[in-house]
Amino acid sequence: MIPLTAAKAKEARVAEQEQAAGRGSSTRDRLIDSAVRLFGEKGFEATSLRAVTDAADSNVAAVNYHFGSKEGLLRAVIDGTMRAVNEERRRRLDELEARSPVPSVAELVRAFVEPGVALTTGHGVNGSVVERFIGRMMGESDPRVRQIFADQVDRVEGRYLAAMARALPGRDEGDVRFAYTSMLGLLSLHQSGVFTAVEWPRRQTSGAQREGSEIIESERLVDFITGGILSLFSGESSR
Amino acid sequence: MIPLTAAKAKEARVAEQEQAAGRGSSTRDRLIDSAVRLFGEKGFEATSLRAVTDAADSNVAAVNYHFGSKEGLLRAVIDGTMRAVNEERRRRLDELEARSPVPSVAELVRAFVEPGVALTTGHGVNGSVVERFIGRMMGESDPRVRQIFADQVDRVEGRYLAAMARALPGRDEGDVRFAYTSMLGLLSLHQSGVFTAVEWPRRQTSGAQREGSEIIESERLVDFITGGILSLFSGESSR
DNA sequence: ATCCGTTTGAAACGAGTGTTTGAAACGATC
DNA sequence: GATCGTTTCAAACACTCGTTTCAAACGGAT
Numbered sequence: 001m002i003p004l005t006a007a008k009a010k011e012a013r014v015a016e017q018e019q020a021a022g023r024g025s026s027t028r029d030r031l032i033d034s035a036v037r038l039f040g041e042k043g044f045e046a047t048s049l050r051a052v053t054d055a056a057d058s059n060v061a062a063v064n065y066h067f068g069s070k071e072g073l074l075r076a077v078i079d080g081t082m083r084a085v086n087e088e089r090r091r092r093l094d095e096l097e098a099r100s101p102v103p104s105v106a107e108l109v110r111a112f113v114e115p116g117v118a119l120t121t122g123h124g125v126n127g128s129v130v131e132r133f134i135g136r137m138m139g140e141s142d143p144r145v146r147q148i149f150a151d152q153v154d155r156v157e158g159r160y161l162a163a164m165a166r167a168l169p170g171r172d173e174g175d176v177r178f179a180y181t182s183m184l185g186l187l188s189l190h191q192s193g194v195f196t197a198v199e200w201p202r203r204q205t206s207g208a209q210r211e212g213s214e215i216i217e218s219e220r221l222v223d224f225i226t227g228g229i230l231s232l233f234s235g236e237s238s239r
Numbered sequence: 240m241i242p243l244t245a246a247k248a249k250e251a252r253v254a255e256q257e258q259a260a261g262r263g264s265s266t267r268d269r270l271i272d273s274a275v276r277l278f279g280e281k282g283f284e285a286t287s288l289r290a291v292t293d294a295a296d297s298n299v300a301a302v303n304y305h306f307g308s309k310e311g312l313l314r315a316v317i318d319g320t321m322r323a324v325n326e327e328r329r330r331r332l333d334e335l336e337a338r339s340p341v342p343s344v345a346e347l348v349r350a351f352v353e354p355g356v357a358l359t360t361g362h363g364v365n366g367s368v369v370e371r372f373i374g375r376m377m378g379e380s381d382p383r384v385r386q387i388f389a390d391q392v393d394r395v396e397g398r399y400l401a402a403m404a405r406a407l408p409g410r411d412e413g414d415v416r417f418a419y420t421s422m423l424g425l426l427s428l429h430q431s432g433v434f435t436a437v438e439w440p441r442r443q444t445s446g447a448q449r450e451g452s453e454i455i456e457s458e459r460l461v462d463f464i465t466g467g468i469l470s471l472f473s474g475e476s477s478r
Numbered sequence: 479a480t481c482c483g484t485t486t487g488a489a490a491c492g493a494g495t496g497t498t499t500g501a502a503a504c505g506a507t508c
Numbered sequence: 509g510a511t512c513g514t515t516t517c518a519a520a521c522a523c524t525c526g527t528t529t530c531a532a533a534c535g536g537a538t
Contacts, residue, residue: 027515027516042380043380045284045285046284046380046381048494048495048496049495049496049497050494050495050496058516058517059516059517059518060496060497060517061497061498061499061516061517061518062515062516062517063496063497064496064497064498065514065515065516066515069496069497070496070497136380139378139428139433141281141282141285141375142285175459178459178463179463182425182428182463185424185425185428185433186421186424186425188428189378189420189421189424189428220414220417220471223467223470223471224417224418224421224467224468224470224471225467226470227466227467227468227469227470227471227473228462228463228464228466228467228470229463229466230466230470231462231463231465231466231467231469231470232459232462232463232466234466266485266486287524287525287526288525288526288527289524289525289526297486297487298486298487298488299526299527300485300486300487300488300527300528300529301485301486301487302526302527303526303527303528304484304485304486305485308526308527309525309526309527
């Protein structure tokens with residue numbers, strides 16, 4: 001009796017997950033979906049394997065079967081989420097460089113930030129979960145996480161650094177790298193929800209205004225970063 | 240025999256710690272010193288109580304005796320490290336507002352960032368440890384940590400937000416808050432060592448050039464943030 | 479020398495972690 | 509329908525975590 005109702009409850013939850021995931025979900029897919037959400041909400045180390053498997057209506061053995069280890073699961077999740085973002089960035093960089101050999105700083109920043117902020121399309125129902133996950137991973141302290149993440153980011157950052165250096169002639173690599181890292185860091189802070197969601201305890205946003213606001217936030221971010229980089233290299237804002 | 244040598248070894252290590260801490264170190268002081276360093280290096284949750292007590296040549300019971308719990312230890316550490324920074328910020332804000340009723344954005348940013356970056360003086364031998372600790376705490380995900388930290392930051396941020404709003408007339412609170420949070424976030428990323436120390440795996444800095452470079456880094460940070468805020472409100476950089 | 483509040487120390491507790499195991503259940507192939 | 513590799517599951521494993529306990533050591537006042 002009880003096993004029957006338990007199985008039924010699982011079926012229902014699985015169906016719910018399938019709907020959220022967008023298409024037929026194997027255990028593997030459900031594990032990845034839950035991991036993206038939980039890793040993004042609480043961080044990698046703070047999320048237990050059992051929390052993931054419970055949310056995915058599976059059990060801990062399945063993780064080791066499909067991914068070998070918790071770290072293997074993280075690797076799979078990072079690969080899955082970052083691939084689309086990186087491809088979009090590369091595509092937009094191609095587009096920019098096809099139009100002009102030396103794109104402006106503003107164009108470069110926009111081409112880097114926007115694929116990160118607005119990846120709602122192409123990643124299941126809501127990409128905001130993926131957003132938060134990526135942002136959270138950027139700020140993770142665990143060196144293993146940083147390594148796995150860097151392995152993915154490295155695929156585009158070389159080209160971006162080169163393009164940025166061309167857009168800012170006459171500056172050494174350290175300055176360019178500072179600009180790039182600041183951009184990456186601000187994007188991370190924005191996406192991780194530290195800015196908007198948790199925030200220093202003030203009024204919490206009701207979550208209702210969440211359509212046009214994202215575009216505004218993205219604009220703010222692009223403006224801030226672009227202005228920061230430019231004034232960094234003109235060096236006249238504060239001296 | 241063995242207990243004697245063990246006691247001797249402890250004495251030596253305690254003496255070493257006392258030298259590092261700058262003055263006579265009770266168990267309580269040694270615990271705090273070790274906690275600052277380890278929390279800053281690995282984060283709060285990732286640092287076990289035993290790692291702290293081992294480094295301080297004490298044991299776990301001492302933590303609960305002196306601070307009640309691990310969270311109590313964190314609270315004591317945050318209080319101790321943030322007090323000086325906040326006081327310095329308040330002092331410089333007083334100074335600015337005494338000279339002019341509406342300080343410029345550049346002046347405000349400088350008065351906020353520099354006390355954070357250059358608190359080497361007044362905090363034991365090397366304040367860079369404290370720097371990293373504070374930066375790490377700013378980016379911590381655990382809501383308890385964020386709460387404790389916010390309790391300390393709140394003491395100045397109200398005045399800073401007001402001053403920033405006056406320096407940027409005609410903008411709503413959301414924009415001002417975005418500017419403030421970006422400043423805080425960038426400072427945090429800078430201090431936590433994510434920018435410089437760990438970094439995406441490229442060449443690691445030898446650690447030799449560590450005198451004038453900090454000043455340069457601080458300048459870079461101030462320039463970037465100031466420029467970012469200003470262009471955020473002129474809104475012409477990318478449109 | 480005795481007492482007593484303060485501080486330290488070793489050991490144990492219960493809860494939670496990632497990982498491993500071995501036996502079931504499943505699904506296709508012969 | 510028996511057999512095979514694949515996939516799932518409950519249980520156990522070894523370990524670490526923060527916390528608690530209780531006895532011992534310390535240090536000044538009586």
